Amino acid sequence: MTEIRELDLSPFALTHVCGNGMSLVARTPLSFKPMLDETRQFICLRDENLSINVFAETRQKLSVELDEQILMLWSEYALAADDTLDGVAQRLKRRLLDIFDGAENAA
Structure with missing residues (x-):
């Protein structure tokens, strides 16, 4: 049996992200407004x-994708040495460092 429910497009609130041995905490909560793609799928x-x-098919999967992308951006930009990044990448690094406090999780 398939259950049909109204699509929840309420904003995503993000206060922390954990994974890949890292823990990021937003200094102020972030809000992301979901939307449907052009195919509405x-x-x-x-x-x-x-x-x-x-993007993802469900809200739950979208939350996982968001966390994974933030962790990837943190690894690739926030933790990178400035001399390995071009100007655009350095600006992204600064935004990430301004928005999140990050730490490596103890194993």
């Missing part, structure tokens, strides 16, 4: 300020 989240562009 995927829910999308976009944030140009953080270079986030994720």
Whole structure:
């Protein structure tokens, strides 16, 4: 039996992200407004300020995708040495460092 429910497009609130041995805490809660893609088959989240562009079939999967992308951005930009990043990447690094406090989880 298939259950049909109204699509929940309420904003995503993000206060922390954990995974890949890292724990990130937003200094102030972030909010992402989901929208449907042009095919109306995927829910999308976009944030140009953080270079986030994720999509998934369900809200739950979208939440996982968002966490994974933030962790990837943190690893690739926030933890990178400035001399390995171009100007655009350095600006993204600064935004990430301004928005999140990050720590490596003890194993």
